[in-house]
Amino acid sequence: MSELALRDEILLQVEKPARYIGNEVNAVIKDKSQVDIRVAMCFPDVYEIGMSHLGIQILYDMFNRFDDVWCERVYSPWVDLDKKMREEKNIPLFVLESQEPVRDMDFLAITIQYEMCYTNILQVLDLSRIPLRAKDRSWEHPIVIGGGPCVYNPEPIAAFFDIFYIGEGETRYRELLNLYKEYRKQEKSREEFLRAAAKIPGMYVPRFYKVEYNEDGTIQSMLPTEEGIPERIVKEVEMDVSHTYYPEKPVVPFIKVTQDRVVLEIQRGCIRGCRFCQAGQIYRPVRERDLDMLKRYALAMLRNTGHEEISLSSLSSSDYSRLPELIDFLIEKCGEKKINISLPSLRIDAFSLDVMGKVQDIKKSSLTFAPEAGSQRLRNVINKGLTEESILQGAALAFQGGWTRVKLYFMLGLPTETEEDIKGIAELANKIAAVFFETVPKDKRTNGKVQIVASTSFFIPKPFTPFQWAPMCTKEEFLEKAYATRSAIKQQLNQKSIKYNWHEADISVLEGVFARGDRKIADVIELAYKKGCIFDAWSEFFKGDVWMEAFEELGIDMAFYTTRKRELDEIFPWDFLDCGVNKEFLKREWKKALEETVSPNCRAGCQGCGANRFGGGVCFENTGKGYGNGNEGKD
Amino acid sequence: MKVRIKFAKSGAMRFIGHLDIMRYFQKAIRRADIDVAYSEGFSPHQIMSFASPLGVGLTSNGEYLDIEVKTHAGAEDMKQRLNKVMVGGMEILNVTMLKEDAKNAMASVAAAEYTVRFRQGYEPGFDWPDRLMEFYHSPSIIVAKKTKKSEMTLDLKPFIYRLSLLGKGGTAPAVRMLVNASSSGNVKPGLVMEAFLRANGEELSPFALEIIREDTYADVGKEGEPHFVPLDAIGMEF
Numbered sequence: 001m002s003e004l005a006l007r008d009e010i011l012l013q014v015e016k017p018a019r020y021i022g023n024e025v026n027a028v029i030k031d032k033s034q035v036d037i038r039v040a041m042c043f044p045d046v047y048e049i050g051m052s053h054l055g056i057q058i059l060y061d062m063f064n065r066f067d068d069v070w071c072e073r074v075y076s077p078w079v080d081l082d083k084k085m086r087e088e089k090n091i092p093l094f095v096l097e098s099q100e101p102v103r104d105m106d107f108l109a110i111t112i113q114y115e116m117c118y119t120n121i122l123q124v125l126d127l128s129r130i131p132l133r134a135k136d137r138s139w140e141h142p143i144v145i146g147g148g149p150c151v152y153n154p155e156p157i158a159a160f161f162d163i164f165y166i167g168e169g170e171t172r173y174r175e176l177l178n179l180y181k182e183y184r185k186q187e188k189s190r191e192e193f194l195r196a197a198a199k200i201p202g203m204y205v206p207r208f209y210k211v212e213y214n215e216d217g218t219i220q221s222m223l224p225t226e227e228g229i230p231e232r233i234v235k236e237v238e239m240d241v242s243h244t245y246y247p248e249k250p251v252v253p254f255i256k257v258t259q260d261r262v263v264l265e266i267q268r269g270c271i272r273g274c275r276f277c278q279a280g281q282i283y284r285p286v287r288e289r290d291l292d293m294l295k296r297y298a299l300a301m302l303r304n305t306g307h308e309e310i311s312l313s314s315l316s317s318s319d320y321s322r323l324p325e326l327i328d329f330l331i332e333k334c335g336e337k338k339i340n341i342s343l344p345s346l347r348i349d350a351f352s353l354d355v356m357g358k359v360q361d362i363k364k365s366s367l368t369f370a371p372e373a374g375s376q377r378l379r380n381v382i383n384k385g386l387t388e389e390s391i392l393q394g395a396a397l398a399f400q401g402g403w404t405r406v407k408l409y410f411m412l413g414l415p416t417e418t419e420e421d422i423k424g425i426a427e428l429a430n431k432i433a434a435v436f437f438e439t440v441p442k443d444k445r446t447n448g449k450v451q452i453v454a455s456t457s458f459f460i461p462k463p464f465t466p467f468q469w470a471p472m473c474t475k476e477e478f479l480e481k482a483y484a485t486r487s488a489i490k491q492q493l494n495q496k497s498i499k500y501n502w503h504e505a506d507i508s509v510l511e512g513v514f515a516r517g518d519r520k521i522a523d524v525i526e527l528a529y530k531k532g533c534i535f536d537a538w539s540e541f542f543k544g545d546v547w548m549e550a551f552e553e554l555g556i557d558m559a560f561y562t563t564r565k566r567e568l569d570e571i572f573p574w575d576f577l578d579c580g581v582n583k584e585f586l587k588r589e590w591k592k593a594l595e596e597t598v599s600p601n602c603r604a605g606c607q608g609c610g611a612n613r614f615g616g617g618v619c620f621e622n623t624g625k626g627y628g629n630g631n632e633g634k635d
Numbered sequence: 636m637k638v639r640i641k642f643a644k645s646g647a648m649r650f651i652g653h654l655d656i657m658r659y660f661q662k663a664i665r666r667a668d669i670d671v672a673y674s675e676g677f678s679p680h681q682i683m684s685f686a687s688p689l690g691v692g693l694t695s696n697g698e699y700l701d702i703e704v705k706t707h708a709g710a711e712d713m714k715q716r717l718n719k720v721m722v723g724g725m726e727i728l729n730v731t732m733l734k735e736d737a738k739n740a741m742a743s744v745a746a747a748e749y750t751v752r753f754r755q756g757y758e759p760g761f762d763w764p765d766r767l768m769e770f771y772h773s774p775s776i777i778v779a780k781k782t783k784k785s786e787m788t789l790d791l792k793p794f795i796y797r798l799s800l801l802g803k804g805g806t807a808p809a810v811r812m813l814v815n816a817s818s819s820g821n822v823k824p825g826l827v828m829e830a831f832l833r834a835n836g837e838e839l840s841p842f843a844l845e846i847i848r849e850d851t852y853a854d855v856g857k858e859g860e861p862h863f864v865p866l867d868a869i870g871m872e873f
Contacts (some may be wrong), residue, residue, distance in 0.1 A: 021647040023648070023722055025722055254658070307665075338673050340678075
């Protein structure tokens with residue numbers, strides 16, 4: 001076993017030393033003299049969050065299947081260790097497996113899952129002694145490469161990265177690694193390597209692009225600075241999801257993490273096309289994994305990890321076409337070994353209630369509905385196909401089956417929202433409570449009374465969604481809406497059965513700036529980090545006033561990024577990327593939203609988003625040929 | 636059938652706390668495909684009992700847990716299956732069978748034996764190997780024990796069953812002690828060392844000691860005449 005990077009004194013003083021020692025079941029140890037390339041795979045948040053992320057497990061497995069590569073993991077040191085590392089100054093950040101410095105790796109690959117981790121990216125670079133800005137790095141430093149959903153607008157953090165990998169990681173890493181080996185062998189410069197990397201599909205190397213701005217601060221153009229660098233970068237997509245990398249032996253942490261179970265990704269993408277949802281657009285086209293593959297991996301992963309729970313993962317599990325067969329198989333196999341099955345993101349109907357009744361303790365579990373908006377009108381605007389009728393029917397069935405706890409998720413601040421829509425949230429919660437009292441007679445209320453928890457988050461417009469043109473609310477507007485929701489709930493007949501929670505408004509506003517930000521935001525992130533901002537996703541560490549100070553000092557107006565109305569022909573910072581769906585489709589959907597018109601899902605009727613160009617998935621289901629030529633849905 | 640598993644914990648595993656070791660073994664038993672018995676009810680769990688929680692930072696050559704199995708292919712097979720799925724720093728030392736009416740591991744614990752060393756740079760300022768036995772042979776070893784309400788004094792002497800010096804004159808002398816580890820009178824080796832230093836006018840720094848638990852013992856003697864045997868001595872081969 002390798003020596004630990006941290007002394008016993010430090011490990012005994014910090015919370016949960018298991019975060020820093022590695023040695024977990026299925027962690028991969030290789031002989032470093034036998035590999036050519038070393039990769040540090042990073043999730044810039046605390047270990048328990050990072051270890052719960054499926055994408056890292058997939059890529060960790062993929063990299064380590066390559067004989068010439070050793071991939072190790074690194075997470076953000078928690079605030080206690082962060083403080084010690086800054087005080088002591090002689091402990092560089094290290095990877096878990098070999099406990100060697102991140103700085104000595106060839107690549108530092110960072111997955112960027114949410115905007116509020118941006119200061120943690122700087123923390124990881126800083127504690128690793130890697131210059132924060134890509135332009136200040138040399139061959140003494142790893143190539144810093146970013147991936148994940150946030151890279152669909154990489155501009156606010158472009159200055160900190162050498163490369164962004166746009167899209168799914170299964171397809172192009174081998175090519176990139178081969179290029180790296182070749183260029184290092186030939187002793188080429190770092191710049192030459194990056195120039196060549198920029199020509200690999202899916203790779204965005206920010207230093208080779210120049211942005212020109214209009215007087216009003218919007219973008220005039222973004223163009224390559226050199227011949228041969230592509231103007232547009234198309235996302236990478238793994239079309240054969242049944243014959244690609246997937247971990248048979250995921251790493252099993254010692255401490256309890258957020259996702260302490262086997263995760264089986266049954267499909268990628270979502271057919272629904274909710275207009276606020278970025279994942280629903282950027283993971284198109286929907287691709288299902290083969291049932292036999294899923295069965296095989298489920299058994300292998302359970303055997304190799306010893307986990308007592310397996311969870312199906314997808315954006316909308318009910319839409320997986322072989323779901324009943326898969327669940328029957330899991331119930332049979334897991335029952336023998338007392339393994340729990342968890343089924344998130346299921347639509348509530350007779351089928352799912354039957355399944356959940358078999359695999360969960362009804363008394364302990366709760367039903368989840370995500371109507372997202374309080375009125376049918378607004379649900380049409382956001383293209384959320386869930387109707388009040390189906391929610392109330394589902395609730396009635398569930399109450400008859402013994403469930404008494406209901407969770408409801410809504411968003412506040414959606415485009416076109418009125419007071420009526422907000423009232424609708426309270427009324428819907430009230431109607432669900434009423435359904436309970438109607439369907440369950442007093443003498444049958446053995447599991448206690450109904451408990452409804454309504455939660456609202458604040459709507460943040462995201463790139464590559466039909467709502468990318470929408471103005472976002474101010475913090476004050478958000479809070480007013482939350483107070484209005486609270487008082488509307490208080491006025492309901494069944495208000496005693498309803499609990500209401502809402503998100504923090506200032507974190508949402510900042511997230512809104514990052515989501516649609518441009519390159520000018522990098523200075524703010526760096527300044528806020530230097531002023532001590534870190535773990536911004538954790539409300540206990542979020543320093544709203546310090547962020548405000550940073551924006552003010554640099555003279556950057558948050559409203560430009562959040563509340564400003566954007567014209568249909570504005571060039572967005574992310575427009576040089578091609579996420580698979582085209583801008584014309586998004587525009588059509590934005591117009592339909594304002595007309596309160598719904599669009600059918602991918603299976604019910606192709607809307608011509610453009611993702612059929614990838615030549616597979618739901619676009620070619622049944623027909624064997626694509627029926628999206630880009631003209632459907634135009635009215 | 637009740638089975639007692641003896642294991643060693645070393646290296647980086649010293650930083651994994653007791654609750655996480657329990658979770659680790661639940662998963663390891665599944666990976667090893669041991670036909671373990673589960674409790675009844677809607678959320679069944681493996682029937683499992685650990686002898687004595689080991690503090691974070693300590694290593695051990697004698698930890699125990701009891702499980703119940705429905706079927707098996709012998710002790711050697713079970714040991715091999717488990718060792719195949721262990722991580723570095725965890726080793727199954729032996730597997731024995733318990734009589735149906737045997738007390739479980741936790742209830743059986745009476746004493747534990749420790750080896751204690753000073754970490755480099757943390758050695759006391761006085762010639763401690765020379766003073767150790769004098770300290771041990773003093774008629775009483777009074778320590779202050781803080782409770783929620785008040786501070787009490789306690790005589791440790793009756794709870795220390797054996798104490799000796801290892802490696803006298805060598806480069807890394809150590810203290811070996813057998814102390815009470817029962818639920819009613821558990822003595823932490825650090826407390827003994829703290830008393831030793833205090834008796835010599837020094838304070839023990841919190842990171843000074845490197846502690847190894849050598850084994851965990853049951854008392855099979857008569858009233859007033861204790862006879863300590865390692866917990867696996869109660870089990871039988873199978």
